[in-house]
Amino acid sequence: MRWTKEEEEKFRIAYQDNNYTLEEICWKFKRKRNAIMSKAHAMQIKRIPQKEDLPDGYKRCSKCKEVLSFEQFYDKRKAKDGKQPYCKTCKNKYNKEKKEENNKGITLVKEQKFIVCSRCNEEKLYTSFDIDKKTGKRKKTCRKCYIIATNKNSIKEWEKGD
Ligand SMILES: [Zn+2]
Ligand SMILES: [Zn+2]
Incomplete structure (x- = not known):
């Protein structure tokens, strides 16, 4: 997928902004982590690492922005810290909304798709x-x-x- 000039400019700002996590940037620009990293490399922009002074075992939820203990996050094996970016509360809320959305889709399809x-x-x-x-x-x-x-x-x- 090609980057437009406008996208590149937005990307330059977002990538250097500490308030965005890499995950959020991937989502925002609808690209995989690899694509984001190689684009940043090609554009020669560096991410200023955010050193948050948090006690061990604490993490900031990238959704509600609260600092919470690790127990408040579900596990995510592939993540660097082994935890989901969203806290349990946010994740549950997100999953529930997703589920409701899907269920709605199914009933709609059922009603319209078949006729006797x-x-x-x-x-x-x-x-x-x-x-x-x-x-x-x-x-x-x-x-x-x-x-x-x-x-x-x-x-x-x-x-x-x-
Ligand atoms: Zn949260
Ligand atoms: Zn018939």
Whole structure:
């Protein structure tokens, strides 16, 4: 992914700003850590290391910015300090929101994705139903049933009789 001039300028500022963690920069510029590091190298900008005077076993949550003990953070094996950047409270909140978002997505899809055909009573994917040009809505009968009925040239009778 190419960097735009504007992105490069923003990156220069963010990278040298101690208030941003590397994680936050990766997220902000939607790039992997490697890409961020090599870009900084190419632009010859250095990160001024932030030496926060924190007691051992303490860490600042990159979400709520609170200084908390290590116990307040979940483990993250790949991280330098072995801990998540967000504290447990922030992480739980984040996970809950994510979950709710996903659940919402599932019910929405379920409601819209399948239609029960009024002729064969089968539940089919919505793409099996043509759109009625008059109403702009999906037909109540699936394409297969519709074709069978119209081919017999007796859809009117069938609609009456069924
Ligand atoms: Zn937090
Ligand atoms: Zn059908």
